[in-house]
Amino acid sequence: MAFFGFFGKKENKEKLEQGLTKTKTGFFDRLKSVVLGKSKVDDDVLDELEDVLIAGDVGVQTTLKIIKNIQNRVSADKYVSTSELDGILKEEVSSLLLRHTASDEIDFEVPSVENEGKKVPYVIMIVGVNGVGKTTTIGKLAYQLQLRGYSVLLGAADTFRAAAVDQLKLWAARVGVPIVEKGMNADPAAVAYEAVAEGIKQNVDVVIIDTAGRLHTKVNLMNELSKIKRSMTKALDNAPHEVILVLDASTGQNAIVQATEFTKATQVSALALTKLDGTAKGGVVIGISDMFRIPVKYLGVGEGINDLQVFDPKVFVDTLFDK
8 A cells, every 4th residue: 555545645745845844945045046137047057056955965976966967958958047947956856866766665565575485574674873763763663564564573782772772662662562672781683683583483574673873983883783684694594684774864964974884884775864854954865865876765754653754756856846
């Protein structure tokens, strides 16, 4: 069942519109100043547009790519009016986002996994620094999956902070899903192993593993995440099946720095961007998707349990450019 069909396209689009309000206001106010009193897109307009995109946290690399594509279109057409700039920019942003998002990734659906002919859980490992909304995202994801009929089990492998374990336990109780936890200072790899093994034993559909959010030295980060992943494979071949990096959209370019470090440390397969509702830096979604060529899968657009949306690039772009 499609995500927008499940809760209603209108309700989710309204929530996304609210989440992008600050980004839209800042972006279009700056864009208006670029074209004010000018009739055609020339080098001066493009220079100013470049500044607008960078200020909007799209990122330098992605901004230069967008500007170059627009320059090529202007050169080919010989004359492009400033009134056309919104439409051209929307097309370029849409093209970048669609390039890295598969069309079948617009629902909370979980692939069916088998091992030696038997159905086994789909294992998701969640990574990201402390404070980005990692545990909350896990709770909301578990809730959305349960609504769609999936059975879920959580693993509290962020054992370096007592608050992390306690918070995940609260979410497990709130959502009504089982949890494997050994408290603070337990071996995170051992917790991950037990969670996967328990998921197999209970025949659940999805196991979601929380991990520590410390962005310490690159070597320690890589070793820790590698150890956790190895422990899972001892319980189930090819686990985890998905590694989701959670990033706080409100941190703008710092989210890109975090993505750089975590993609070096582990094979991140999808991104979740949180706190979109409280920031004017929503443009970071565009830059991250383009730079890392990893699909943005989820957006956090509010504090409510329903405020985790599957990222649909077309809906995102339409909402961003809808004045």
